[in-house]
Amino acid sequence: MSRPLAGPQGLLRTLNGRAILEALARSGPQTRSELMSATGLSRTAVTQVLRMLENAGAVAPAGVDRDTRGPAAGRVALHPRLGFAAAVHVDHHAAHVVLVDATGIVRAEAHSPFPDAENRVAHIVGLVDECRRSLKAAKGAVHIAVVGVPGIVTADGGIRDDLGPDGGAFRAALAAALDCPVRIENDVNLAALAELTGGGGGSLTSFALLLLDDGLGAGIVIDGALHRGFSGVAGEVMYLPQTPIPIGAPLVGDAVVSDLALGVGRDPAASLGDHLEAAALGDDGALQIISEVARRIVLVAGSVGLVLDPEAFVLGGKAAHPVLVAAIERIAGEYEAQLPLRFLVSSFGPEAPLIGAVDQAAAALRGDLFTRILTPAPKSAR
Known part of the structure; x- marks a missing residue:
């Protein structure tokens, strides 16, 4: 028995x-x-x-x-004074901070550009303090922070960007300044997690999110899980070789758009967003720029597709602009006989990395709170 x-x-x-x-x-x-x-x-x-x-x-x-x-019948809820997690999105120009509670509700947010020569850590801490003041929260109310940044993020929280690897210095400095654990994530990976947990990606077994902002990055989801790669390099697609572009040269970005604009007689100082709006109005030069950017994105998708064969590619950031989506679908149609590619538009637009950070921060806060609440204190020795 x-x-x-x-x-x-x-x-x-x-x-x-x-x-x-x-x-x-x-x-x-x-x-x-x-x-x-x-x-x-x-x-x-x-x-x-x-x-x-x-x-x-x-x-x-x-x-x-x-x-x-x-x-x-009486209702109960999580205690409102359990504290918050900070979700942070950092790009090359600004920082956006959100304080979220354990239920995932946003309680405060602050956003501002980086002043010239401003220390990034001090700027983020200032925004967190601004959020705390708006809630009249205690200094120690933030228990954990999740920070999305551009660049390669290593397993130990180090960041590799244009200045080279930082060895985790940014994470360590921010953790010390906030007096709480800090988790660093690649911003495109956070956008992919947002798509996986709350967007159209949730119905896909595998997908690659192609996020176009200052550059082009990919967040790769395989069998329902984010794939970061051994050293955090997975998804760095902006430097995939394309003829006749030199190996190591970026495929898209401000400098690339400026060069393309010079070639068609448009203002080289104009942003990709400016060209997208002009293309929507039928400007021929702008349409040529968008067509070339779309061609490069389709070739990136084709290269990724031949290796990983995802169900779909999700277009995020500026790649989700209707003019660029239409150009991508048109050019992809030219390759359909050789390599069918399916494109979807992100559910979250440019806010996807921050939404991903909010989701991850709330989950991390719940895990931290549950551990602290449910782990009995060690008995003191007599």
Whole structure:
């Protein structure tokens, strides 16, 4: 005769506590009956765990449910003073900071360009403090930060950009200034995670997000998981060889757009966005620029497709502009007999990296809170 499963009561309380905390983080305030339905726990178990969580300061009363029939039932929610996570998107020009709670709700945000010669760490910390002041939050209210940056991000949080590898110096300095753990992610990878968890990518087994901003990067999802590569280089597609472009030369970017503009008699100081708007109005020179940029993006997709064969390519950033999407689809059609390529438009536009950072920051905050709340303090030696 088999023995029933059993385990120490402390472990069961921890597992039950995590189930209730996750239900409250996922769905907001709930009654005991709703928590029973969400977790499969008995009323007695839910009541005991809620008492433990209330004593730990993890949950608090959140009004009553007057919508259902019968006596009004009290709701509970995650305690509002559990703190926040910081989600940060840094590009070459500015920083955007969002404070998010454990339920994923944005509580405050601040955005401003980097002043000339301004220290990036000090600027980000200033924006975090601005968000804290708007919430009247305590100095230690931010428990973790997720920061999306352009460039290659190594497994230890180091950044490799135009200035070379920093050995994790940026992450370490920011963690010290914020007095909390900091996780660094490539911004395009965060955009791909946003697409995977909340966009059209969620219905795909595999896809490559092609994000066009100051340059072109790819976020690669294989079998439902983000692929970063051994050293963080996966997705650095802007330097894939293309004839007749010299090896090592960027395929797109401000300098490339400027050169293309000179070749068709348009203002070399104009941005890609300017050319896109002009192309939408039928400007012939702008249309030639957009056609060339589209051709290069299609060839990048073809190269990635031959190696990884994703279900689709998701176009993000400036690549999601209707004029550029139309040009990409037209040029891809010319190669369809040799290599069919499917293109979709991102669900989130230019905010995708920040949305990905918000999602990851909220998840990291929940994990941190659950560990701190449910891990019993070590007993002091007598």
